[in-house]
Amino acid sequence: MDAENYCIAGRLRMLSRIMTSLYNGAFNGEEVTLPQAGLLMYIFAKPGIRQVELAQLLYIEKSGMNRELQLLQRNGWLTDNLKQGLFLTEEGRVKAKRCHKIWKALNLTMREQLGPEAVSGLDALSGQVFAFIAPAETQQTTTE
Amino acid sequence: MDAENYCIAGRLRMLSRIMTSLYNGAFNGEEVTLPQAGLLMYIFAKPGIRQVELAQLLYIEKSGMNRELQLLQRNGWLTDNLKQGLFLTEEGRVKAKRCHKIWKALNLTMREQLGPEAVSGLDALSGQVFAFIAPAETQQTTTE
DNA sequence: CAATAAAAGTTGCATATACAACTTTGTCGA
DNA sequence: TCGACAAAGTTGTATATGCAACTTTTATTG
Numbered sequence: 556m557d558a559e560n561y562c563i564a565g566r567l568r569m570l571s572r573i574m575t576s577l578y579n580g581a582f583n584g585e586e587v588t589l590p591q592a593g594l595l596m597y598i599f600a601k602p603g604i605r606q607v608e609l610a611q612l613l614y615i616e617k618s619g620m621n622r623e624l625q626l627l628q629r630n631g632w633l634t635d636n637l638k639q640g641l642f643l644t645e646e647g648r649v650k651a652k653r654c655h656k657i658w659k660a661l662n663l664t665m666r667e668q669l670g671p672e673a674v675s676g677l678d679a680l681s682g683q684v685f686a687f688i689a690p691a692e693t694q695q696t697t698t699e
Numbered sequence: 700m701d702a703e704n705y706c707i708a709g710r711l712r713m714l715s716r717i718m719t720s721l722y723n724g725a726f727n728g729e730e731v732t733l734p735q736a737g738l739l740m741y742i743f744a745k746p747g748i749r750q751v752e753l754a755q756l757l758y759i760e761k762s763g764m765n766r767e768l769q770l771l772q773r774n775g776w777l778t779d780n781l782k783q784g785l786f787l788t789e790e791g792r793v794k795a796k797r798c799h800k801i802w803k804a805l806n807l808t809m810r811e812q813l814g815p816e817a818v819s820g821l822d823a824l825s826g827q828v829f830a831f832i833a834p835a836e837t838q839q840t841t842t843e
Numbered sequence: 844c845a846a847t848a849a850a851a852g853t854t855g856c857a858t859a860t861a862c863a864a865c866t867t868t869g870t871c872g873a
Numbered sequence: 874t875c876g877a878c879a880a881a882g883t884t885g886t887a888t889a890t891g892c893a894a895c896t897t898t899t900a901t902t903g
Contacts, residue, residue: 562802563809564718565737566821570828571715572758572890574708577832579891590859593709607881614716619860621883626858638868638882658706665707673827676820677710683817684714688721716860723861734889751851763890765853770888782852782898844903851898859890866883873875 574665581661585653592654594623595632595643599651603640718809725805729797736798738767739776739787743795747784 578589587595593613598604610620624641627633632647643651666674722733731739737757742748754764768785771777776791787795810818 560806562722562737562806563813563818563821564715564722564733564806566825567711567715567718568734568889569758570825571708571711573828573832574711576891578706578708588858589708590712593706605881614713615859616861617881618862618883621881623859625883662704662706662708668831669707669824669827673824674707676823677707679820680813680817680824681710681714683813684717687812688717712859720861732888749851759889760891761852762854762892765851767889769853846903847901849898849900851896853894853896855892855894857891859888861888862886864883864885866881868879868881870879871877 577665578658578661581657582654585650585657587650587654590623591627592651592658594627595647595651596655596658598633598641598643599648599655602642605640606637609641721809722802722805725801726798729794729801731794731798734767735771736795736802738771739791739795740799740802742777742785742787743792743799746786749784750781753785 575589582589582592585592594609597609597612606620606624607617609615610617613620615623621637624633624637627647628635628637632644632650634642634644719733726733726736729736738753741753741756750764750768751761753759754761757764759767765781768777768781771791772779772781776788776794778786778788
């Protein structure tokens with residue numbers, strides 16, 4: 556049947572849209588989006604990290620990463636100089652903590668809702684995709 | 700370990716970026732992107748389908764769908780009136796067929812590369828996500 | 844049929860990305 | 874130290890989306 560042959564990329568895009576929408580909803584009160592919250596939490600965990608490293612970790616093109624960071628900066632969450640490593644402002648650290656609280660609860664709930672089979676399915680898929688695009692590199696262990 | 704608690708939405712976004720990039724590369728020669736090719740193939744299979752139906756099927760907001768369709772129209776692949784159902788031009792049908800050929804081969808290759816475990820993992824995840832967001836509706840069987 | 848309400852389609856505005864090209868910074872060897 | 878090359882960062886331009894608001898169509902119903 557055709558249902559067995561759905562588009563892998565298309566399906567991932569669809570699931571990405573759906574889940575992004577759910578997570579974004581949870582961050583509404585904080586006036587941040589999921590991608591923004593993710594970056595805040597990441598920089599909180601690794602202050603001083605460089606743009607290029609963050610971009611590689613998340614498989615985002617460096618120019619897109621740069622623009623995301625400029626956005627965080629405009630919101631007052633990142634310090635001035637983006638070239639010398641990324642650092643949160645005090646406001647940014649507060650925001651990151653609040654986001655982490657929301658994220659942690661939601662992500663746990665989501666794992667429970669989806670169930671272990673779906674989650675391990677995502678694990679298996681992730682592993683294979685990472686192995687496919689970077690056969691030699693070490694395993695992916697990012698937070699986002 | 701923290702690796703066990705990665706963000707579900709973030710991971711899906713990452714995989715979506717990665718796979719989109721791979722598929723887009725395959726469509727380079729046709730001067731279309733994966734999302735565009737997907738719409739062309741879908742309309743090819745269901746001529747006359749309405750914007751709103753396509754949007755619901757793919758979980759894309761209707762305004763975004765409208766703009767994607769206008770883009771296809773500008774490229775000469777869709778007929779004039781988007782309000783009376785969507786129809787490909789002759790050029791559009793040719794393009795859709797060429798895209799389908801490319802897509803079919805790539806998608807099959809990708810399924811083989813990722814392996815049955817990863818693919819059934821994606822199936823399991825998809826099923827749970829669809830069940831979560833639309834508990835009562837029938838099963839998802841889209842092509843994208 | 845006319846008035847409205849509901850559904851579909853569009854547009855304004857904003858974010859999230861990608862690719863290419865350009866600029867700045869950093870490194871290394873002569 | 875200087876110049877060349879590499880790496881990182883930035884900007885131009887375009888697509889893919891989302892939300893809200895507005896317009897046009899379509900349906901309902903008195």
